[in-house]
Amino acid sequence: MDDTADMREVERMMVRFLIGWPIFRVVAMFYHFRVTGYENVPRREPLLVVANHNSRKDPVAINLALKRPVRFMAKRETFDPRNSLFEYLMVRIFFAYPVDRERPGPEAIRRTLEFLDKGDCVGIFPEGTRHDDTALHPFTHGAAYFAWKTGVQVLPVGITETKGEDYHINIGKPFRVPQLEGRPHKVLPAITNIIREKILELLPEEWEDIPS
Numbered sequence: 001m002d003d004t005a006d007m008r009e010v011e012r013m014m015v016r017f018l019i020g021w022p023i024f025r026v027v028a029m030f031y032h033f034r035v036t037g038y039e040n041v042p043r044r045e046p047l048l049v050v051a052n053h054n055s056r057k058d059p060v061a062i063n064l065a066l067k068r069p070v071r072f073m074a075k076r077e078t079f080d081p082r083n084s085l086f087e088y089l090m091v092r093i094f095f096a097y098p099v100d101r102e103r104p105g106p107e108a109i110r111r112t113l114e115f116l117d118k119g120d121c122v123g124i125f126p127e128g129t130r131h132d133d134t135a136l137h138p139f140t141h142g143a144a145y146f147a148w149k150t151g152v153q154v155l156p157v158g159i160t161e162t163k164g165e166d167y168h169i170n171i172g173k174p175f176r177v178p179q180l181e182g183r184p185h186k187v188l189p190a191i192t193n194i195i196r197e198k199i200l201e202l203l204p205e206e207w208e209d210i211p212s
Contacts, residue, residue, distance in 0.1 A: 032164075035065040037171030037202075042153060043068065046116045047174070050143045050195055051157035052136055052203065053125035056087060057167070058159055059096065062123055065157075065169040070121040073099040073108060116150050126195065134160075136200055138212035144191035145184060147177045154195060158202025170202040 049062060049070055059072045074096035078087045099108040115122050124146070126139035147154050156172040177194055180187040200209060 033061065033064070033167045033169075035169045035171065037173075038065065038067070040171050040173045041066050041068065041155065042174055044119075046119045046150070046152040047121040047155050048116065048143065048147050048150075048152050049121055049123040049155045049157060050126055050199060051123070052159055052199055053127050053130050054132060054159050054161050055130060058125070058130075059123060061159070061167065061169055062157060063095075065171065066121070066155075068121055069095050070123040071095040071097060071115055072123045072125075073097060073112070075099065112146055113150065116146065116152050122146070126192070126199075134204075134206065135208035135210050136196070136203060137210050139192050139196050141184075141188040141192050143195055144177070144188045147195065148179070148184075148187060148191050151176060151179065154198070156195065156198035156202060158199055160204060160207075172198055172202050 047068075049066070051058065051062060055061075059070070059074075063070050072095070076098045078084070078096070078098075097108075097111055112122055124143040126143045127137045128140050131137050143154075146152075153174040153176055155174045158170040158172070159168070160170070161167045175198065177191045180190065196211075200207075
C-alpha cells in the first residue's frame with residue numbers, strides 16, 4: 001500500500017471512529033461503563049492491546065476506553081449482518097478484520113504485522129474466546145508472538161463486569177517483552193506468562209487463575 005492509500009485508510013478509520021464513538025458511548029452508559037488508567041495509553045505509536053475476554057462488548061469498550069482506534073481480529077461469520085446486526089455494526093465501525101478462528105492461517109498474521117508496522121493499535125484476547133465468569137483462563141501464544149516478533153509496546157487491560165451494576169476497563173502501564181533468543185516454541189511460553197501476569201494484576205484479587 002502506497003503513502004496515498006495509507007492516508008486514505010487513516011482518514012476512513014478516523015471518520016468511522018468519530019461517528020461510532022459517541023453512538024456507542026451513549027449505549028455504554030446503560031452498562032455503567034467506567035475506565036481507570038487512561039493516563040497509561042500511548043497516543044502516537046504502534047501498540048499491542050491485550051485483555052481478558054468476558055463479553056462481546058469488549059472490543060468496542062476497549063476502543064471507547066483508549067479513545068484511539070484499536071483493530072481486533074473477528075471471526076468471519078461476524079461480518080455477515082444476517083448472523084447478528086449488532087456485531088456486524090461493531091466490527092464494521094471499529095476496524096475489525098476477519099479471521100477463520102479454526103484455521104487462522106498466514107493471512108491473519110501478515111495483516112496484524114502490517115497494522116503494527118504502520119503504527120496502528122491491534123487488540124488481542126489471549127484467552128481466545130469469551131468466558132462469562134470470574135476467572136482468567138489459559139492463554140494462547142498469539143499475543144506473545146506479535147509482541148516478541150515486533151518489539152512494540154504491550155498495553156495490558158483487565159475487564160470485569162457485574163451485570164447491571166458495573167462494567168470496568170482497567171488499563172495497566174505499557175511494557176515491552178524481553179527479546180529472548182531461540183525458536184518460537186521455546187520462548188513464547190515464557191513471554192505468554194509475562195503478559196498473563198500483567199493482566200492478572202489488573203483484575204480483582206478474588207478472581208480465579210486457571211493456568212494452562
